[in-house]
Amino acid sequence: xxxxxxxxxxxxxxxxxxxxxxxxxxxxxxxxxxxxxxxxxxxxxxxxxxxxxxxxxxxxxxxxxxxxxxxxxxxxxxxxxxxxxxxxxxxxxxxxxxxxxxxxxxxxxxxxxxxxxxxxxxxxxxxxxxx
Amino acid sequence: xxxxxxxxxxxxxxxxxxxxxxxxxxxxxxxxxxxxxxxxxxxxxxxxxxxxxxxxxxxxxxxxxxxxxxxxxxxxxxxxxxxxxxxxxxxxxxxxxxxxxxxxxxxxxxxxxxxxxxxxxxxxxxxxxxx
Amino acid sequence: xxxxxxxxxxxxxxxxxxxxxxxxxxxxxxxxxxxxxxxxxxxxxxxxxxxxxxxxxxxxxxxxxxxxxxxxxxxxxxxxxxxxxxxxxxxxxxxxxxxxxxxxxxxxxxxxxxxxxxxxxxxxxxxxxxx
Amino acid sequence: xxxxxxxxxxxxxxxxxxxxxxxxxxxxxxxxxxxxxxxxxxxxxxxxxxxxxxxxxxxxxxxxxxxxxxxxxxxxxxxxxxxxxxxxxxxxxxxxxxxxxxxxxxxxxxxxxxxxxxxxxxxxxxxxxxx
DNA sequence: GTGGTCTAGACCACA
DNA sequence: GTGGTCTAGACCACG
Numbered sequence: 264x265x266x267x268x269x270x271x272x273x274x275x276x277x278x279x280x281x282x283x284x285x286x287x288x289x290x291x292x293x294x295x296x297x298x299x300x301x302x303x304x305x306x307x308x309x310x311x312x313x314x315x316x317x318x319x320x321x322x323x324x325x326x327x328x329x330x331x332x333x334x335x336x337x338x339x340x341x342x343x344x345x346x347x348x349x350x351x352x353x354x355x356x357x358x359x360x361x362x363x364x365x366x367x368x369x370x371x372x373x374x375x376x377x378x379x380x381x382x383x384x385x386x387x388x389x390x391x392x393x394x
Numbered sequence: 395x396x397x398x399x400x401x402x403x404x405x406x407x408x409x410x411x412x413x414x415x416x417x418x419x420x421x422x423x424x425x426x427x428x429x430x431x432x433x434x435x436x437x438x439x440x441x442x443x444x445x446x447x448x449x450x451x452x453x454x455x456x457x458x459x460x461x462x463x464x465x466x467x468x469x470x471x472x473x474x475x476x477x478x479x480x481x482x483x484x485x486x487x488x489x490x491x492x493x494x495x496x497x498x499x500x501x502x503x504x505x506x507x508x509x510x511x512x513x514x515x516x517x518x519x520x521x522x523x524x525x
Numbered sequence: 526x527x528x529x530x531x532x533x534x535x536x537x538x539x540x541x542x543x544x545x546x547x548x549x550x551x552x553x554x555x556x557x558x559x560x561x562x563x564x565x566x567x568x569x570x571x572x573x574x575x576x577x578x579x580x581x582x583x584x585x586x587x588x589x590x591x592x593x594x595x596x597x598x599x600x601x602x603x604x605x606x607x608x609x610x611x612x613x614x615x616x617x618x619x620x621x622x623x624x625x626x627x628x629x630x631x632x633x634x635x636x637x638x639x640x641x642x643x644x645x646x647x648x649x650x651x652x653x654x655x656x
Numbered sequence: 657x658x659x660x661x662x663x664x665x666x667x668x669x670x671x672x673x674x675x676x677x678x679x680x681x682x683x684x685x686x687x688x689x690x691x692x693x694x695x696x697x698x699x700x701x702x703x704x705x706x707x708x709x710x711x712x713x714x715x716x717x718x719x720x721x722x723x724x725x726x727x728x729x730x731x732x733x734x735x736x737x738x739x740x741x742x743x744x745x746x747x748x749x750x751x752x753x754x755x756x757x758x759x760x761x762x763x764x765x766x767x768x769x770x771x772x773x774x775x776x777x778x779x780x781x782x783x784x785x786x787x
Numbered sequence: 788g789t790g791g792t793c794t795a796g797a798c799c800a801c802a
Numbered sequence: 803g804t805g806g807t808c809t810a811g812a813c814c815a816c817g
Binding site for chain 1: 415416419420421479480483484486487488490491493494495496497498499500501503504505507508511513514
């Protein structure tokens with residue numbers, strides 16, 4: 264299910280992109296499954312088809328889905344896109360570490376943030392999914 | 395010294411804010427030192443005074459500087475703002491960790507990012523400061 | 526055998542055209558051999574008969590096949606069409622060279638692309654043909 | 657100067673992209689020079705600003721230009737994007753060679769296409785340019 | 788003024 | 803029916 268947050272500063276098309284990327288990465292959407300049609304999703308989310316179109320175009324550009332004229336859009340093989348996405352997260356993490364460093368935060372302060380964190384990824388069992 | 399990166403997607407006023415915050419956190423700018431005047435800084439950076447004004451307003455709102463009618467702006471006591479800023483960084487870090495988790499990244503993948511990182515904060519000796 | 530790649534951005538009917546053209550050029554399909562019927566091929570490829578129809582119409586227009594009312598479509602004499610097709614490839618090649626030139630690529634850069642290329646055409650022995 | 661060909665099957669935004677890419681590659685547009693504003697170019701070409709916007713977005717994504725909110729768009733350092741563009745051309749060339757091979761063209765036929773070609777790149781002297 | 792996002796509505800090529 | 807492109811017009815954040 265796609266949830267939009269209109270109070271969020273980020274553009275809607277980006278929220279749509281992120282949500283689908285997560286669903287693919289978590290295995291909820293599997294290879295070659297059909298995406299909802301541009302028009303259908305637009306109606307469901309009560310937003311303009313162009314906005315969905317933009318999100319889908321971006322998802323296709325980064326290799327998460329592929330589109331077939333006259334047939335629809337489908338989930339692509341996630342392998343390639345996934346590795347690139349991990350790289351992005353690592354980059355953000357290093358940026359943040361740099362920021363912390365520059366502000367005089369100690370390494371202990373920074374890494375200590377994780378102490379209270381129970382890492383429960385691996386929880387990749389399929390979820391209920393009603394787009 | 396304030397460096398602007400027009401290539402950066404972030405707005406200019408935000409870059410100005412961040413830079414001053416860093417200078418204060420690192421002790422380059424000390425309590426009650428005067429900030430450069432809005433006009434002077436605008437001229438120096440060749441940008442619109444409105445942009446500086448906006449940055450100063452935001453810095454005052456978050457407690458990093460205080461302004462005195464007819465005299466200018468000055469550096470505030472950094473203690474309160476500092477702790478607040480650390481909290482923000484920790485929050486961003488937790489958000490990022492959540493994002494990584496949700497995408498199926500393992501804890502080792504995530505923390506391993508830091509292996510190649512030599513943490514050299516503590517380098518808080520004062521720098522040359524020619525704004 | 527016709528292989529469709531839905532990932533390919535090119536329309537299906539164009540992929541069908543290209544594949545038959547290749548089979549004819551390589552001698553797999555010989556003069557006056559019957560083409561598979563529109564319906565049969567549509568069923569086999571699990572696509573709309575209209576799409577096959579369009580491909581056949583285009584193949585007939587360019588002289589690769591001819592159709593006989595009530596009997597079906599058949600492979601035409603490939604000589605004429607073949608030369609025409611070579612001309613097309615040469616034209617595309619010259620266009621590409623022009624593009625490279627315009628972008629400041631040197632002749633060495635361009636032709637050097639072929640260094641790593643083992644040209645194994647001439648491999649025109651007939652292949653298994655189970656459409 | 658940007659010339660649009662409405663008879664061309666390719667979308668307008670793509671024609672705009674290609675034209676600017678060429679102008680940058682040939683050195684007509686130099687680093688940090690301002691691009692025409694989205695609105696201004698839209699008026700000049702008598703097309704919708706959204707179409708220009710889309711072209712600029714794509715040019716920025718591939719590293720040819722950078723955009724600054726409230727200031728305009730500017731030519732980026734061409735180095736990175738250029739090398740990637742060369743790679744694209746080489747890929748197209750190999751694809752074409754593969755196509756020729758598959759159709760039974762001999763290597764001589766293929767390379768012979770270049771015999772009548774006088775390669776005059778290097779002709780990168782600046783041209784008159786009135787956008 | 789600038790670029791960035793979104794909406795409403797249209798037309799096209801394709802299946 | 804689908805995705806892809808384009809137009810016209812609006813609003814926002816930024817400088």
